[in-house]
Amino acid sequence: MTWKNPADRWGPVSQLLHWVIVLLLLMLSTIGLLLDSLPVSPKYFWVFDLHKSTGLTLLALVVLRIGWRLYAGAPRPLPGTPTWQTRVASITHWLLYALILAMPLSGWLYDSASGLRPLRWYGLFEVPKLSAPDEGLRELGHTAHEWLFWVLVALVIVHVAAAFYHHVFQRDATLQRMLPRGRRAPLPEVNDATSRDVR
Template structure:
């Protein structure tokens, strides 16, 4: 597998980052939505901190992914894609990038403006606060964190539907070029 993107396929680095970020966001969503119903035991704060540290790791991975995207480019639209469809796909992809940057940033701002105890990233180092304690900003960042997440859910639903539409009905390479290539059977294998 090539690491860099080619004109017709996503390379290993883009594929790895796409699926890793998706998996981490799924875990963050499940944990984030359960936070309210957890008993307020010492474990509660541990789960809270794990959500925050993992969310910040996603922020770093998205920055890395964007840097790689700018350096390695992207494959051309699949042959036969009408220009309007390629434009909508491009817009959707940039909106997804904007959301997966804005969601962890709003979480970080929420944590900062709450004036909580210092956050240690996976217990390793103290994460700087983005602002002084501020009730108004805290509520705004909290609302943003929640609402941007639901916008992401809606956009990902469209994104996934489009990927399967291409795969099942258009029978093109849109989905498979974001997946590792299956090894071809050698002529001698039985």
């Protein structure tokens, strides 16, 4: 077994990072959207801090993921994939990377420029501020945090729709090669052939 990405599927490290990041994004988005409607209480600050600490954890994972992607490469496109589709997929994927990097950075900038109390990562250590208190930067961070989120949502919808389109209509291995081997349904015949082709 190789930790890197073989020619025909995503390796375990890429898969783990992909799905852990998906789970954390779901959690962060849910908490983020609830933040405005929480009644102010000691729990309120606890939930805020949980959102911020987990957002920074996600930032570290995204940096690791992009580093791993550059080091370990990607599997080859499935044989027969039109060039335009490979290009669109590649652009979408790099846009997703950019967005999941920009989301926590904008939140961190917003927090820093607000001049709020120090941010402690899960209460363990103080996180440095990205800027001194600054109304313009605070506004920029806030606006970016909100807008980038909705752009991310739109792109994720397209991404997930594409994954299911490949799985259900094209009946190819696009989704299966992002899933652990054990959970993989038997590949349709045509794809057994394609998997062998790319080895």
